[in-house]
Amino acid sequence: MMDDPLDAIAARTAGSERSLLARVMAGVFTLLAMGGIVVALAAFAYGRNAARQSFDRILLGAANDIAESLIVQDGQPVANIPASAFGLLALAENDRIYYSIQGPDGAVLTGYSGGAKTANLSDTLTSPVFYDNRMQAERARFVTVARLFSERDFSGAVYVTVGHTLRARNAMALGLTKGALVMTGFGGLALLLGAFLVIRSSMKPLETLTRELSQRNPYDLTPMSTQGPAEVAVMVHALNRFMQRLDRQVDAMKHLISDTAHQLRTPVAAIRAQAELAIEDDAEDRRVQRLERLVKRTRSLGTLLDQMLSRALVIHRTDNAPPASIDLRDIALRIFEERDHEFLAPDIEVGLSIGEHPVIVIADDISLTEAVKNMLTNGLRHGVSPVTLGVSKEQGCAMIWVQDSGSGPPHEVMSTIGQRFERSAASKGDSAGLGLSIVQAVARAFNGKVLMEHLDTGFRVTLSFPAQEEDSLP
């Protein structure tokens, strides 16, 4: 039943991955298209310019050819137009041509008269003048060159104007533009294909990740392979951390439920039995005795519940509350000042041993307090008076410890100590055996460890963390 929504999520995820590729490709395409437009405009401008330049040269060549052929005959300039001049103009195959030779006064000597308006003739004396005009309603390009004569019988300038229509120019410009566009088009396609391949290959790890995730059993919380590029590895790491936390929480929940079921069944059954016996029992004194047992059982059940909840609390907090800088002396002082030990074990003398300098660790306040309380409770319960609660710092280790003056538990107990619900035969039945397990959980959560030492002066349980510098205290 759960599968359907999960599959839907997986499908949606796959969909958005495709759209990422599509989006990047759309971006690349847009960029290329914009580049293409720029190239097209540039190619057109370039083509027009190239066509104009080359055909202007042809025009000028033809005009110079004709000017060269001019001679003065009987006091009159006469053109002996070479066929090569028109051959040049005929290179623009389909263009109509114009030529006109004018005397110094602008009168047409030979060639076409009228039609195109000529350039200001005096301007052409120094250099050829190109101009655009119309030839019988068709757009055309002209050039006028001047040839100066200083003969005995004729002196002055003769102007040669040559022009042709623009078909060949336009065809050339179009051809050049087309050629450039075709090349650009092929280049663009190649780039697009290249971009597609590159983008797809660099998105491959992401795709793999997606596939792995969508194929993964939703109840599988094992870490995933972190191979791949940095960005993906970071994601996978984050995902793995998240899954680990989830895994721990699920574990904690499972433990809590199974512990609760396991631990509560017996005491509750015992309480029910005691209560039934008390009801059945006629004798007054026996009844009082049974009620006392009942109270004792109830109290023991309370302690058990306390510890179980505090362990759940510790595990929950180590996963959820962000660790902060804490002075271990504050913890010790707070526990000492709460004076719970006077109520738990009024006949045991408890001392406090803290230094002048702060002992800073990175941990969670509440979890740590809970752990230390358990240590102290154990010391009070199992140890020999006097019991000392102390804080010290040695070789980069910040330590908070509880020491009693006894010889500690026997070695065979030491090996099993700290496991959940382990209770030695000496256990008086009012402990759930969860104390050390809480301490160990806290130690694990904050990179610490639990030490149990037999010293000359007694038995010491130490919770040790890597010490932080003093100035990291907020």
Added chain:
Amino acid sequence: MKRVTFVRSLVTTLIACAFSLPGHAQEATAIFSSPEDTAEITLSVRSTTDIATFAQILDAFVAAHPNVELYYEQWGSNNLYADSLSACDGRRQSADVVISSGVHQMVDLVNRACASAYQSDLTAQLPVQRKWRDELWGITREAAVIVYNKSLVPAADVPRTRFALLDLMRRPSNAYRGKIATYDIERSGLGFLFAFMDSQQATTFGGMLESFSRADAVATCCSAELIASVNDGQYKIAYNVLGSYVDIKSYRNLGVIFPEDYTMYLSRALMIPKDARHKEAAAQFLDFLLSPEGRALLQEANLIQNSDQAENARSDSNDRYIPIAPTLLVAMDAHRRDQFIAKWHDSFKAEDAP
């Protein structure tokens, strides 16, 4: 299948100079229409081609297009050019189709934007040198040949090349003095074009002119007359005659030479004037002339001459085409023309009184 043609009036062969009024410079007119008399359009065709030469083709066209009637006018090339130019300026009623052997004049008309463009599969098949701007098309292929009178010119003297002709004219004997004729280039646009192209083509031309002068060569008018005169024996040799006019069957005395040094080919040019009233019909006429059927008819009329028709084997590299291209405009240049004609006159001083 016999094509029944109804020539309503094949009349009035007029001498051009008899009518000096503008607009009546044509030499002859004829109307061609299909026998059913279903013509809706009268297509006006002005051409330099003799009616007799073209009649069969025109008959075939009206048979294929019964809705078109042809009003065919035969002109001299210079007059036709002048007429087309004034029609272009709007001073005269424009023809629908103009065909002229004065190709340089036609190129000039197109260059003056007097033509309208047309494209079809058939025009696209024309080689480049036989069309320009899709406004001017070369419809024929006619050689400029040397004709000689077989009975008057001994076989050993037959000039197969221009060089041979030159040598013939340089002979000290008087055998060919005054017996060699060619076009009068002032009176015939075609004659001018041939002579001008010769001058462009080869250095022999200067020698030719000189020799023409030495041999008292005669310049006279018109292909048909030249050919008839050679056949009659008035002239022994005519140079640069349009080969299409030489009908060997009717001129028994005539020998034709495709000069072996080079043979010039001319394509009569067809143009649809910009102010033509029936451009579609004119285009149909053009397509008909370019179609296989039209080409076959043109070949029959000797207007398309293939190299292999020549009496003597020549390689194709000796074929020179007068290209329908703007380079021909040089021949239209006033100065160039004046100089050329002046040079020509120097050679034919005595020509006016043969």
